[in-house]
Amino acid sequence: MTRDRVQKGTLKLGGGCFKLYGAIALVGALVWACGPDPDRAYSEAISCLMALASDSSRPDVQGDAALALGRLKEPSALALLKAGFQSGQEDMAFKSAQALGELGGAEAAAALREALPGVRNPFVRAQVVVCLHRLGDDSAIPQLEAALADTTDPLRRASAASALGKVGRVSAISHLIRILETDMDFVPRSSAGVALGLLKDASAVPVLAKALREDPEEVVRIAAAESLARFGGPFAVSVLEEAFIHQTNYQLRKTLIPCLVEAKGGEAIFPALRAMFARTGNTVERSLAAEALGRLGDRGAVPLLKGVLQADTDDVVKLAAGEALGRLGEAPAMLATVHGTLVGHNNDSFQRRAAEILADYPDKPALNTFKRLLAWGENPEIRALSARGIGRNGDRSGLVPLEKALENDQDENVRLAAVGALGDMPQGDARGILSKALAGKDQTADIRAAAARALRLRNDPDALRPLFKALGDADARVRLEAALGVIQVTKGINLEKAVTSDR
Template identity: 25%
Template sequence: MRLTRWIARIKAALGGRRESALTINDAHVRSGVEIEALIATLRQQAPDMRRGANVSLTDLGVDDAFVPALVSTTRDTDAYFRASAIHALADYDLRQHPQAESAVLHALTHDTEADVRAAAVLTLGMQSEAVAHAHLPACLQALKDPSAEVRREAVQVLGRWSSAPVVAALRARLHLDTDVDVRIWAIQALARCDTANAMADLFAATADLDGSVRAAALDALCECLDREDTTLRDLLLAALSDPVPEVRRQAAQGLRFGPPQVLPALLAVANDPEPRVRLEVVIALGWQRDAQAVDAIAARVFDEADEEVRYYAVSSLGEQHDARATQHLITAFQTPALGQRVRVGALWALGDSGDAAALPILLAALGDADAEIRAQAATSISNLHRGSHADAEQALPALTQALRDDDEDVREQAARALVAVCTLPALHALLSGLHEHNSAARQALQRAIAAREEEEAAAAERTGLGTVHYE
């Protein structure tokens, strides 16, 4: 009867009802029969159906009673079951199960299928540090496996440990391996486990014949070195002219927080033929916050074919805090051909610009036919004048009208904007003046006022001023 229940549970999982099947609470003692039943049921499925069902040998959970069956399955004639059993054993402490440990090691060194050997490396890497270190020689040997798949897993596992043999082996993979992904993963592993001693190897990898490897090396160097490092800066500047777009993209990203000296080089590649590169360049130019960059960024708004680049360009304009940038953003919002996302982005950037000249266009946008535009306009007004009540009188009529909007999000954002630009006494007066039939508007404003009062009370408590009272 118990076996029947488990077969039903397995079939439910195979039928796509895994969540409900796996929540069954059985109080009986677990038995190896359960895992055997799962394997038997999977064996009845065609290979494509079996994999498509997304059912694994871990679906029954972890229990010592399953170990003997899993160990036996590591010698199955079907590589799918051997790999599945090895993966399932990763959830067990191999120190407590010597037979399982031997099975994993045997699979790593003797199995004819790369998938199974790769699973064995991964299983060893998922063990506790003490267990994993005990099998360091086996993982190091896996770096010489004829299959790139196995070598990749070995590199990933070894990158978690820092020791002289590991670093030496990873450096060898970086310089000698014929597989691009192995070299890339070796770069990432070296950057994690021995940055200081691997620096020369990372610099050397920026001259790799494969562009993806060069890009990975630049990324690792940016993570490891200070952006003020002149050697790294010169390397990134030179990489802006690399023939591979991914390298140029990584170089532009690395220069994102560069000193003013990198501005001419960024301006020179602002029209790169690859959209991904232009995207990173426009972000880097935004971080420069230099008046010389404004027109180059604006060109990526109005002359750009890629919407993603246009969107980030308006964001970068908002970071310039420049009067010309504000005018470009106003024009962008008023140009429907640029696309909805870009126009909404332009409104967001106007709120981020800190330029009071943006307020009239934001107030006008509160009357736009599109609810998303109206909501963003209210948010931007809040961001533009948070904590400043100088323009409350100018903004109050339009925001009060938006508080009665048919769209709930617009009402909520308008209420928050009112809280940002008005004093609390003025807000309470406004709330009192709202008619009872405007219940949605009243509720939105009440929530915003309550949030503001909670923030101020918390701030007063932090500074030791006690409770704040309003007349």
């Protein structure tokens, strides 16, 4: 009797245990289905960044992790950033200094101030002064002004000029003008030209105009043009317009186009641009003119561009005219011609150019061509561009060809392009494919890192689980991208620019 009761009791207890363990398992499954706890995930991501910022075996990742911790103003990172600043590695020292400036606070400022006398690299030294300025300490700025007079070291002059522009040191304008006008080395002249644009003092405009017209070095003329664009105004615009018409350096003239866009100029040279485009015989000149007409918004050039698109024999110029028409809101007029080049031209360079243009337009015939070229194209560059075009189009029918390219293409650049394109697809549609690539042991580290980055930039809350899991990846770059992704998903902090150095 007693034994029966004990046995019955044991059976009841056993059934209760089974139910209890089953309930625990069910709760665990539900927790996993919902994803990791956001606070725990964020804490793990910070720990991951701390570990990466301590690991000197991957200096590229180490510096980026340090920058992210500074941007997050993570107080526990102070000692680590101080150590990185004093590590002796130039890139890590530069990024750690920037991170300390982002972190802020009296201790970060003291660390920078105390270490400054021992910094020998002129660019790191200048960065420390800039960071101290951002923290409210301008005591070291006179050292930069003194460095402008150092005739023995052009890099010291260049770094000082750049830093003085960043800190807004108006009192240095006369020194910067002197550097731009008289320095024998083009590196300080270029840095002075950029700095004068940041300071935006009107006295610098005639000097920048002279540098654009007369300096023998292309890099200095480009710096002067970009600074004039920041000033804007009738005089600066007229100088930029004049330079575009009369300069002969192709790269400089190409740079002048966005400068004129920024300065809201270009209208005065529309007739000259149309004449340049209409002249036959010089493909480079005509293509450059077409680009300028499109980007500067000359609607009056539309008939001319359409005529060339239909009748000209120069395929390079026709593609340039097509792109200009697209910029001017005349996409239907150019799609058929550019698509025909993509489909039928036997020259890879023309096909590549056509693919670059069409990638920006959600055109159904182009989408179908991109799918075909991604699957069967012989040139990997064109396959990669086709993947990009499919992603930008955003049509769900592109998911399957992109997934197949990611799994099967023999060229890693094409697979990377497919990952980037999947990141451009509508929210949720590509998450599973990207998560699989991120977790895939048969994928390269570059593919896994690209997948983590694509999931991060989508800002998709449902991507938290695969990103959290990737914090344990074997590759440092993958862990960095995963940590940044977890932080963005859990806290809404976009750290895309946090790993961009001031350098």
